[in-house]
Amino acid sequence: MGTGYAPVAPGTVGTILGIPLYLALSLLSQPFHILAILALTGLAVGISQKAEALFRKKDSPHIVIDEIIGLQYTLLPAAQDISLIFCGFLLFRFFDIVKVFPAGWVQDKLPGGYGIVADDVVAGIYGAALLWLLIGFWS
Template identity: 45%
Template sequence: MSTSVKPKQTPIPRVSAKWLAHPVHFFSLGFGSGLAPKAPGTFGTLAAVPLAIALHLLLAPWAYVAVAAVAGMVGIWLCRVTADALKVHDHPAIVWDEVAGYLLALSFLPLNWVTVVGAFALFRFFDIVKPGPIGWCDRRLEGGLGIMADDLLAGVASALVLHLGYFLANTLL
């Protein structure tokens, strides 16, 4: 009878508030929300809510989507730089992917409590469950793109579900 021994896992380094002094890490750590000891992804998404509301109030819909897309593209670099500095591919404290994904979730939608809360709930669902191509990206892609892609797809999936809901509500009611 043989017993299997699990290989030792490298402990995930703790990230302190001193990392926020560096502008790249400040953004990739979600303005500090990624430092939450529990559920940093949820706190990263929460940090995105006031940003999304402000952008919705200040920008035209196309400009909002452009800013969200730029946040995703720049996030590939931001997250790679911080992951390299931490020496951990997708450290839990890196939550810019949640920020950019949530921004995409509200694309071309009216700003109201249904969309803000609905986008939050749907985005967290898709980000945690990772169905289909979202999970594929999470498992297969590496570097900054590997950190960002699954959350960007989760944001797009959330937006599509919300748009479908609005379409059905306007068609049936």
């Protein structure tokens, strides 16, 4: 949808597109929600692989499907609570930017689309874990 061409912070702008996708997927039962995320992750790997070849640059900033997918992992515990979605968005962006191990490692070591998407999946899992902890603390 062109968000990868945003002049400032294309990853963040692209991540915003992940919110409506999350809202749609969250209407599914949890098992189907998780299966949909896994299927979309595989699709994102393939698309990222082709996009990397098209842009002729490893993990081009124009590729944002990986951020959209990574956010799906973080938001799994958020339900449809807008404050949790916002918090999850911030957590995901933090972990995606900081690249806590093994995120940076998988990005560098895995080839093509796998490396592009894997670091965001790792960031998404870290975000989900912290969001679950925050939900438990607030409850």
